[in-house]
Amino acid sequence: MMEFQRVCPFCAEPLDPQDVFCEACGRHLASAAERGEEQQPAADDGDFELPAPNGCAQCGSLSLSQDGYCESCGAAQPRPRDHQERELSGVAAVSDRGVRHHRNEDAFAVAATSLPGGENAQVAVVCDGVSSASRPDEASQTAADTASEALLTALEHGVEPEPAMRGAILTAAEAVAELGRTSGPEAGRNSPACTFVGAVAAGGVVTIGWVGDSRAYWIPDDREGAEPYRLTEDDSWAAGMVAAGLMSEAEAYADARAHAITGWLGADAEEVEPHTVAFTPHVPGVLVICSDGLWNYAEAATDLADLVRVDAQRDPLRAARAMVSFAVGAGGHDNITVAVLPVLPDPAGGYTDTLLDLPVITAPAAAPPMPPVPPVPPHPPLPLPPR
Amino acid sequence: MASLAKSNLPRFTTDIFQNEYLAEGAREVNAIVTVTATGGGTTGGRPLGAGDAGGDAGQSAAVVLMVDCSGSMDYPPTKMRNARDATAVAIDTVRDGVAFAVVAGTHEAKEVYPGDGGLAIASPATREAAKQSLRKLTAGGGTAIGTWLTLADKLFLTRRDFAIRHGILLTDGRNEHEKPEDLQRTLDRVSGHFTADCRGVGTDWEIPELRRISSALLGTVDIVAEPSGLADDFRSMMEAAMGKQVADVALRVWTPANASVKFVKQVAPNLEDLTERRAEAGPRAGDYPTGSWGDESRDYHVCVEVPTAAVGNEMLAARISLVLPQAGGTAEVLTQGLVKAVWTDDLASSTKISPQVAHYTGQAELADAIQEGLEAHRAGDLDRATSKLGAAVRLAHQTGNEGTFKLLQKVVDVVDAKEGTVKFRKDVSEADSMTLETRSTKTVRVAGKKRPE
Incomplete structure (x- = not known):
């Protein structure tokens, strides 16, 4: 596992060093390298010349129009948003168009900053544009960028992560609603809309905020010693039915309406209700936030944990790529976006009281002593699913 | 071309209306292309003499009036008199600086004004002289429209520097003194040299014949059932011609490899199938x-068949542009729009029909139903005629084409417009029947059409 492996910058398929085209998605690898999209040039690339850069991804023709189509076969050429990767110290994210959607309507933002006290803070946001609405790609990008900016500003001014998260969601919601107001919806479609999931990791505390069905999972490094958890509760029809006790989980998720979301950012949202949860991990692990393009293929936290590389703590980008690659390989029915934030417990800083302290099943040898269990306030309700 | 002032060129814009989402395996892509030209300084309603004294302020336009002077124009005599009066009104509408001529048409063509083998340049003096010469318009002889067009073409060719060349043709009868193939040969030769509007006065002329001429020459065809209506009609035709700012504009359709154009039709303001008029224009483009454009808006329905692709793929199905051919084989692109194809497994997206495509498909069906219904009526098949015109009534009602609906009501009694239940009227006049057929290709636009942002 430790030897270096090059992956396709478009679909994260593992590559052989001599590959010029990706075996999985067929895209030309040289063009990506020239655009600077390839994050990790292969160590043994050698000096060989790559032929025909920037040809049509479909037919190889060299005449491509300015507006992004092949002048021969008409195929839309790969766009920057089709596959995006970003890695900063302590956070990484990958987004991919997948296989069955013609454009990537997911968007993400990752950022790192320091709090007024000097502690580092990592921020990640993932948004999934609602396909049946107008310009979903704009909605998700606007929400991710706006929320990330708002979070950083608030955190840098000493605002606590949870109110900062709520504020950022509302600011992003307003920005998406504004998109719908400045230019009207496309015929027969609703105003631009998207889901939201965001995370802040600072001082050993993780704060999650969400609207819609994009999710956050906590995946401990030691899967034997601790249990992975889903941290978010979908704003979806199925989740609503289950929560109301009207249907069993199996029944609800088998229904055609299961994935209809009941909360989103956008002008047509009656009221945006940001959900937040904070928790203090007691063991090292990674926080995974993702769009449903990933979790549709690994819904349960334990299943998703199987997709998280054991070295995710050390190499979050590689872990994110592997998850995206898995979803593409499983059919890529939707756009896939995954952000990975490694989190280490911070015994030196002491444990902050949070709503939720994830139980440690068996204390690993390296784990710090258990902190006192804080009192759990009556609301907001715990978002933990019964798994 | 050289004298075509740049500032007078209208600004062209394109809007594409389509549902680009296709189900797996689907190949047909339909789109409505709205092309709008604005800001060309149209002076359609400008008072006479408002131009510069020099007379060259207007566009470099040339107009030839072709007036039927066959013997039948004297039955009734008001026909010839009204034709003379209408021609005089048309001459009054010719702006200073515009080149013009009047041709008298029988089994041969005669120059009436200026009569020197060329075109006169409009001024108060030449307009007056032209009107005086109209006294020479007398009825007598046969009808060979090809000879009129040939003479008009010859006159236009004396001034190739006039970019906008437009003819107005008036006839009252069949093209009896010329073989149809001779007329076709003439049309093939002169088409592209000038545009022409055709008018049939009375009810003794042939709709298909005149439509063939106006289609070939990219103009309109209409009936003037009452000779007294000629003057107003000539004035509005001439005003439209004076409003043209740029000539020889082509709709260029690029399609990807292994795709084919199923049809290209103008669908507004009237139906005109352009599919067979394609001229190859480089790789995969036609x-x-x-014709020529003033400040106006036209809609085109383009249907393309593309090779199918897997779900998740996006393809450019057609690139539609308006081009102005330049000397040396190049072309200036005035505006362009993209027609796309996106394959999806989302049924809600792929089963949607663009309201614009549906609307114009309905308008084309309406025109077909009218033409087939009247043909069946002429052939004595009243059942078929009633069923076809019933369908026409339903379509006209459904698509809000009130003009056509009113014309239909003169031919059939409408029992139930929504269901298309009609009864043929007993006393249908030839004029009403011909008016309905001539104007069956007139379309209306989608009500409350929203422009995409």
């Missing part, structure tokens, strides 16, 4: 003639 030009369809649209």
Whole structure:
């Protein structure tokens, strides 16, 4: 596992060093390298010349129009948003168009900053544009960028992560609603809309905020010693039915309406209700936030944990790529976006009281002593699913 | 071309209306292309003499009036008199600086004004002289429209520097003194040299014949059932001609490899199938003639068959542009729009029909139903005629084409417009029947059409 492996910058398929085209998605690898999209040039690339850069991804023709189509076969050429990767110290994210959607309507933002006290803070946001609405790609990008900016500003001014998260969601919601107001919806479609999931990791505390069905999972490094958890509760029809006790989980998720979301950012949202949860991990692990393009293929936290590389703590980008690659390989029915934030417990800083302290099943040898269990306030309700 | 002042060129814009989402395996892509030209300084309603004294302020336009002077124009005599009066009104509408001529048409063509083998330049003096010469318009002889067009073409060719060349043709009868193939040969030769509007006065002329001429020459065809209506009609035709700013504009359709154009039709303001008029214009592209443009808006229905692709793929199905051919084989692109194809497994997206495509498909069906219904009526098949015109009534009602609906009501009694239940009227006049058929290709636009942002 430790030897270096090059992956396709478009679909994260593992590559052989001599590959010029990706075996999985067929895209030309040289063009990506020239655009600077390839994050990790292969160590043994050698000096060989790559032929025909920037040809049509479909037919190889060299005449491509300015507006992004092949002048021969008409195929839309790969766009920057089709596959995006970003890695900063302590956070990484990958987004991919997948296989069955013609454009990537997911968007993400990752950022790192320091709090007024000097502690580092990592921020990640993932948004999934609602396909049946107008310009979903704009909605998700606007929400991710706006929320990330708002979070950083608030955190840098000493605002606590949870109110900062709520504020950022509302600011992003307003920005998406504004998109719908400045230019009207496309015929027969609703105003631009998207889901939201965001995370802040600072001082050993993780704060999650969400609207819609994009999710956050906590995946401990030691899967034997601790249990992975889903941290978010979908704003979806199925989740609503289950929560109301009207249907069993199996029944609800088998229904055609299961994935209809009941909360989103956008002008047509009656009221945006940001959900937040904070928790203090007691063991090292990674926080995974993702769009449903990933979790549709690994819904349960334990299943998703199987997709998280054991070295995710050390190499979050590689872990994110592997998850995206898995979803593409499983059919890529939707756009896939995954952000990975490694989190280490911070015994030196002491444990902050949070709503939720994830139980440690068996204390690993390296784990710090258990902190006192804080009192759990009556609301907001715990978002933990019964798994 | 050289004298075509740049500032007078209208600004062209394109809007594409389509549902680009296709189900797996689907290949047909339909789109409505709205082309709008604005800001060309149209002076359609400008008072006479408002131009510069020099007379060259207007566009470099040339107009030839072709007036039927066959013997039948004297039955009734008001026909010839009204034709003379209408021609005089048309001459009054010719702006200073515009080149013009009047041709008298029988089994041969005669120059009436200026009569020197060329075109006169409009001024108060030449307009007056032209009107005086109209006294020479007397009825007598046969009808060979090809000879009129040939003479008009010859006159236009004396001034190739006039970019906008437009003819107005008036006839009252069949093209009896010329073989149809001779007329076709003439049309093939002169088409592209000038545009022409055709008018049939009375009810003794042939709709298909005149439509063939106006289609070939990218103009309109209409009936003037009452000779007294000629003057107003000539004035509005001439005003439209004076409003043209740019000639020889083509609709260029590029399609990807292994795709084919199923049809290209103008669908507004009237139906005109351009599919067969394609001229190859480089790899995978073809030009369809649209004639000359003033400040106006036209809609085109383009249907393309593309090779199918897997779900998740996006393809450019057609690139539609309006081009102005330049000397040396190049073309200036005035505006362009993209027609796309996106394959999806989302049924809600792929089963949607663009309201614009549906609307114009309905308008084309309406025109077909009228033409087939009247043909069946002529052939004595009243059942078929009633069923076809019933369908026409339903379509006209459904698509809000009130003009056509009113014309239909003169031919059939409408029992139930929504269901298309009609009864043929007993006393249908030839004029009403011909008016309905001539104007069956007139379309209306989608009500409350929203422009995409």
